Every structure is written in C-alpha cells, then in structure tokens.
Amino acid sequence: MDFSLSDDVLAYRSKIRSIVAETVTPDVIDRMHTTGTFDAPELNRALGTQGFLERATPGLGVGDPIELWVLFNELEKAGAPYDGLAVALMIAGVVNLLGTDEQKERILPSIISGEALVCMGYSEADYGSDVASIKTRAVKDGDEWTINGSKMWTTMAHEARWLILLTRTDVDLPKHKGLTMFILPMDTPGITVDPVHTLGTERTNATYYDNVRVGDDAVLGGVNNGWRTMTSVLAFERGVMGGSNAAIPLLRHFHDWAQEIGIFDQPITRERMARAAIDMQVASLLTQRSAWIAASGGSPGLEGSMTKVFAAEAYQRISRWTQETAGPLGLLQFHESGAAGEGFVEYDARHSPVVTIYGGTTEINRNNIAERHLGLPKSR
C-alpha cells in the first residue's frame, strides 16, 4: 500500500498550512484556552473564502477524498481551535445527504463560507449513551411544531447560528423509531443557553426549549426518522474530522521541554516518546481510512469507532506518562513559571479523558465494534 500523497494533495496541504500559519496565532490559541471556546472565526472564514470548506464537506468535496484527512490533520497538529468547524462540516455533510433542496440552498452556503457554526442538541442530562430515550418533545400543532424540553452538552450553542435538535415525536413507537431531528436557527424564540465549563477546558452548554415553534421546513431527514439522521452525524463525528492525533502538539512541547531540562537523552524518555509517536502514526492511519470513507460518500460508522477507541486511549496514555515524567512541574498551568511543556502537560492530562466521552464513550464504541465487527451478541 502506498500512503504517499499526490502532488495535487501536497499543493493543497501547503495552502492549508499557510492559512493555518496566518490565522492560528499564539493569541488565538491562548484565547481558546482562556475562554474554553474551541473555535477560530478568522480561520473558518479564511478556509471558507478559498473554497476549502466546501471541498472538505462529505458529499460536496470535489478534490481527492484524502483532503478531508489532510485538512483536519493540519489543524490538529497546529493545536488549532477547530471543534466548531468540525461540527459545522459534519452537519453540512448530513444536510447535503438527507436535507431537502430548499434546506441545502438555505443552510449550506452559510456553513461552507465559514460564517456560520452549527451545534448539536441530542444528549440530555439523563440520556447520553442511551440517547434513544430522550424526552424533549416536538408536537405537531397546525402547520407548525412546538418543541419543549432541555438538552445537556450543547457545545458551541453560544456561538452557533444553527442547531440540530433531536426530539421525540411519537411516544407510542419503539424508542428508536419515534424520534425526529430538526434543524433551526439558534435565535428562534424560546431557546436559552447556560454555560457549562468542563474539566478539559472546553466550554459546553445546557440548552432549554420553551414552546419553540418551527415549520415542516425544519425537519431534517424525515419525521420519525431522527435515529437515522443522528447516526449519520455520528458516523462523521467519530474518528473522521480531527480528535485522533490530539497528542501531537503535546509531544512537540514535551520534546522541547525534555531537551531544555536535560532528560531527553534518558533511555526511558526516548522509549516513551518513540512509543507515543508510533501510537500517533497508527491513529493517523486509522483516521485516513475513516476520513477517506466519509469523503468518498460512505458512512464510516464502524471504522470511526475503531479509530476513536484507539486514538482516544492512546492520547490518554501519552498524557498520563508525560505528566508522570514531569512530576510536580506537570501540574503547573499555562503561563505559570516552570510549567512542563509550557503548560500543555497539565492541559492535556485534563483534556484527554474528555475525548473518551464525547461523540460516544469508549465503552459504547467498543460495544459497536463487538456487535458490528466481531458479531458478538448485543450487550443491552
């Protein structure tokens, strides 16, 4: 198998690198860590203006399918705040796959220009892994739907222009079958947003829906077909658009710090760094497969689970040993004098466990692999 990139893809990568170098400045990275909002509007717009977001949207992309991986791999290696962008492109892919022509015309231009973000409202306080049991209700009322309920972990709700919202529309059907997904503007009356700050720095939100009224044009993917719409999003969310090489900025900072304090030449440090680099290379190859499938019109539901389990556990392993190696200096945060790896050691030790939770926990992804790949019986 030849994994080398073609000349066209290398040219694409160098354009992405220039945009990243221009827009992801140290101030932008600092802002991400200070505010907890993992988004950079200046980066999104620069990529959108040059057509790179349209090109990276699954189903819309006109370039080599590997470009989807190249884009997010470059953002990830740079430590860029790209979570908002990744979610926006996932939803753009699903609108393109399941949306009506009218929805595509109304919604997609704002996303692929880099102007608008989308947030995902499906988890609720009591229903994360068991999301099919959610309670937020949408009831048809004349020509409109009325939505009432609340969501937890609606990341980017405070920045997004659009929201995809998973609701229960039929209480008499089995739980997976009575769900409908809506896509609606975040400024629709009746929506409120409360901040939730997490261990891993990233800000997320609790969101509340009080008699929110929308028309049929907000239904995404068909009434009572919400499970399919949601699994289409999840297939793009796991191990496709970043999140799988997260230890690379950490390793870069740790490497420089280890040289500076004179432990880089110790065999234990070198061995651990080599193991970490190998893990990141494996994660990168797994991501290439998932991203390629997504960008070629497929749905990497299973491959994405494999990528996410391996990559998230590797990230956590690497973060743990860098912190163990750094000792007390690994507990110091950004801007504290003497902080190991300029504070990245401390940050990644907090951030890496969170990656094993969002987008489906490691246990849920293991279940997915066990059932769909190994043919083991259902655990639930």
Ligand SMILES: Cc1cc2nc3c(=O)[nH]c(=O)nc-3n(C[C@H](O)[C@H](O)[C@H](O)COP(=O)(O)OP(=O)(O)OC[C@H]3O[C@@H](n4cnc5c(N)ncnc54)[C@H](O)[C@@H]3O)c2cc1C
């Ligand atoms: C930072 C962050 C951002 C997020 N962003 C979003 C977002 O934008 N939109 C959104 O809708 N959601 C979002 N989520 C929610 C995320 O998808 C859920 O947290 C996740 O699915 C787990 O659900 P839970 O938190 O309710 O945990 P639970 O489902 O209560 O799980 C608790 C534990 O039980 C285990 N467990 C549960 N069921 C099983 C089972 N069947 N087999 C084996 N083990 C099981 C889990 O693996 C976990 O270890 C985010 C979460 C975080 C932390």
